Amino acid sequence: MATELTPAQQRQAHLARLKAKNKLKQDAQAIKATRKPANFVNTTPHQPSSSRNAASGVQAAAKDLKDTPAPLPRDSRLGKYFEYDLSKLHNSKGGFLTEEDGDARQTMAAIQREKARERARIAAGEEPAINPETSPRCAICGSLELDHEFLRVFGVRICKKDKKDHPEQYSLLTKTECREDYLLTESELRDPALLPHLLKPNPHASNYSNMMLYLRIQVEEVAWKKWGGPEGLDEEWEKREDVKRERKVKKFEDGLKALRRKTKHNAYQVRQDAEHQHEYEDIPTDNPEIIHRTCIECGHSLEVEVM
CATH class of the missing domain: 1.20.5 (Single alpha-helices involved in coiled-coils or other helix-helix interfaces)
Structure with a gap:
């Protein structure tokens, strides 16, 4: 006794029949296109071997393209559906947890660099204090939450709150201010043992030299000692x-x-x-009828006849 097919099996059998009919139709069209009639006469002129080879290559490529089976027509009875290439899909976990954020896609070198940075932070004391008794504290309030940048560059133990509350001591000065207001020389400002400085990008332009920032209390100490x-x-x-x-x-x-x-x-x-006006001086001569006159300023001379 024959068993009845399920709807899914019936749909699969119907698709197989459609594919077979389409394949037979394509084969018949290909045979009809390649068949030559009985009264066929070749009117193509003789060509060199190189031209024939190039033409045969083009014809072979066109034949391969023609032999490629066309995609099957979509059956409207299957309803609406979307085709996905599962090999190209990426699971983003809803946009919250991605694999790029984890260690799965990190290289071994990147993981080692991150661990080295963590060890450097621990060695520099930038991690939270483990033992409060031996950890450095703020010089004003005794807090453990220090400004690690000030501690590393200037060697000053100060928290961020007290740094803002005491700008007369812990504000930063530029090199121009130190040179003009405290009359310090370039060699003194360039000496890191005398005046440590903090480098910051120049806010005016990225291609300018970095700013050299100095701690006010240290600059004043050097200036008072000098002057x-x-x-x-x-x-x-x-x-x-x-x-x-x-x-x-x-x-x-x-x-x-x-x-x-x-x-x-x-x-x-x-x-x-x-x-200018000539001022003449009369000079007598041997001839009493002639007087010699000379200008006192320019030396101009002339002879005047006495009437």
Whole structure:
């Protein structure tokens, strides 16, 4: 007794019949296209072997393309469905947990670099304090939450809260401010043993040199030691301001003298100076009827006949 087919088996059998009919139809069309009629006459002129080979290659490629079976027409009775290539799909876990975030896609070198950074942070004391009794504390409030950047660069134990509350001691100064306000030299600012500094990217342009930032309390300590306290620094600043003013006045006077000198020696002034009134002096001669006159300023001389 024959068993009845399930709906899925019936649908599969129907698809198989459609594929077989389509294949038979394609084979018949291919045989009909390649068959030559009985009264066929070759009118193609003779070609060189190289041309024949190239033409045969093109014909073979066209034949292979023609022999490629066309995709089966979609049966409308199967309903609406979407085809997916499961080999190209990626499971993103709903967009929350991805494999890229885990260690699965990290290389061994990247994992080792991350572990090395963790060991460096632990060695620098940037990890939370394990033993509160031996861990460094803030110099003002005694907190364990230190600013590790200040501790590493400047060697100062201070927390971020006290750093904001005491800007007169723990604010950062640029190199220009240290040179102009505290009168420190370039060699002193470049000495990391004397004045440690923190490097930051220049906010004006990325291709500029990095900013060198100094801790105010350390800069003031070096400046007081160099100038003998704030009073000595003010006196030195006043002296330098006086020298600047004198230099500025001297430069102005020199420019004014040069302008006067340039104005005096121009063509108009020379012409004005050349026009003057002669003041003659009479000089007697051997002939009483003739008097010799000479200008006192320019030396111009002439002879005058006495009437």
